[in-house]
């Protein structure tokens with residue numbers, strides 16, 4: 367019988383999501399056990415399974431798919447999203463399970479001599495932490511939902527397993543936005559925040575705005591936004607005219623442009639989460655039919671609405687141990703990679719999410 371415990375959070379934490387489930391055989395998951403996992407996922411948004419290093423990629427894929435049986439393809443389309451092409455590397459026998467990480471790996475699951483890159487904020491952010499500040503400090507990379515946001519529906523859940531993690535040091539995440547906020551975190555953590563908390567923290571007027579407005583994402587969104595520089599919190603993008611022009615993008619198929627609710631409904635509890643990917647949003651469609659299409663205005667507005675929920679007390683920074691598998695509600699959390707790794711640090715993860723069979727449900 368699976369047993370469920372709340373995750374232990376650090377003193378002062380106001381994180382209200384996350385459980386660990388023991389005693390469940392994910393390789394041969396019964397319908398009864400899946401019902402428990404499903405219920406836990408939608409009530410707690412994040413489920414940790416320990417000691418999963420022997421779980422087959424097939425079982426990881428099947429667990430992910432079980433939340434949306436009609437889904438099949440990986441959540442991103444390699445050809446449409448060529449700006450993030452460099453991050454795609456599927457397990458040969460189960461290509462929906464992707465290898466992520468950092469460093470040179472001689473051999474892994476049928477792949478040979480692979481080179482992985484952990485995103486480093488110096489490549490994406492405008493405010494880079496100086497060499498003199500050394501290894502002790504880092505930034506959130508980019509808060510996001512796992513979603514192509516062009517052509518493919520946002521995956522319902524993501525599974526993420528730590529195969530190998532660099533240990534032995536911690537880094538302080540600097541918010542760098544004048545707030546003075548910072549967060550001590552394990553090296554190369556994955557940080558999560560609650561979209562439900564983000565929604566609940568808003569004023570009634572802002573909640574009404576979120577409930578009744580829609581987010582339009584740019585075509586080829588990651589390709590479009592790639593040249594723009596991230597804000598130091600990783601929650602927004604500076605508007606400096608760096609985004610690619612339409613003429614610099616692959617041909618655009620208007621039918622693939624996504625206009626999604628800003629609040630996504632939890633299918634079990636009915637609660638709403640503020641689920642907007644702040645980097646690739648392009649326009650806001652308001653309830654009265656008007657459209658906010660001034661990019662800076664769109665970003666400033668989203669930043670004001672989303673920023674309160676990334677303060678340190680609301681962030682869950684998972685302290686990865688090898689064999690940990692985290693299953694998370696991709697329609698209820700935002701997350702980001704974190705950390706500045708050295709060239710000889712090795713980090714290997716297995717990640718799976720599947721383009722959903724339907725768009726997210728709004729209010």
Ligand SMILES: [Fe+2]
Nearest residue numbers: 510511512701
């Ligand atoms: Fe992600």
